[in-house]
């Protein structure tokens with residue numbers, strides 16, 4: 001279900017998985033692998049077991065690690081990563097900062113959308129276009145919390161999903177892991193193949209250009225105005241992931257890889273990526289899917 005690109009090391013009996021061995025120089029700068037540390041992880045036995053079950057032992061998380069609730073409470077980080085109610089979640093310490101981020105395909109809005117007629121979803125319309133019969137292979141280069149990959153998988157697409165943020169990758173891996181144990185979701189989830197990697201890096205094995213009909217991207221565009229309001233549920237996510245400053249490179253990469261089309265998600269009123277007019281757009285009330293035919 002989840003896998004790593006070639007630079008990642010597979011765990012083995014001799015080389016047991018380890019979580020979060022941090023480089024001390026980077027830590028002094030508050031960084032791990034270029035990611036800002038603003039979270040603390042409660043790494044108790046149940047958390048450790050879940051990490052092993054996910055096969056995520058080699059993912060270096062940008063977190064400080066503590067082993068008990070007291071140390072967690074005393075820590076100054078803004079966010080807490082922990083296993084609660086059988087789900088890995090990232091929660092703000094100050095509850096007024098927003099809701100915990102957790103991936104759960106069985107409930108909430110995403111669970112509801114998955115059970116509806118997904119052919120009505122704008123993204124599905126953009127991906128299938130007029131051809132309702134053939135089912136495209138999709139590369140989702142901005143996995144995030146997996147909602148779009150999930151909708152596409154519900155529509156029957158095989159989706160290869162890439163995510164480069166270690167925290168987001170862990171949350172999504174955990175959501176897929178729990179979904180795989182759910183008898184209703186299991187047939188959908190098996191259409192999603194998640195990889196921990198940066199899509200911009202050309203040497204990623206997942207980017208086999210002969211295979212993907214559609215490349216889909218929904219990056220965190222740098223905001224053009226400081227006043228742009230971020231929805232409450234997205235605040236924690238945006239704070240942890242930050243803005244994707246390399247959207248132009250990602251777009252170039254997507255165009256190199258897609259056989260038929262690249263689809264870019266944008267807020268409805270915002271500019272086209274690179275100011276490049278798409279072949280057509282599928283518009284909703286708040287967002288727009290710009291379709292670039294190859």
Ligand SMILES: C[S@@+](CC[C@H](N)C(=O)[O-])C[C@H]1O[C@@H](n2cnc3c(N)ncnc32)[C@H](O)[C@@H]1O
Pocket residue numbers: 141142143144145146147148149162163164165168197198199200218219220241244250
């Ligand atoms: C706005 S979120 C995507 C939300 C997603 N469409 C969903 O349905 O949940 C953007 C995500 O893309 C990831 N991302 C951005 N650029 C990437 C890249 N070059 N390679 C892999 N992941 C990337 C970010 O880390 C972030 O998690």
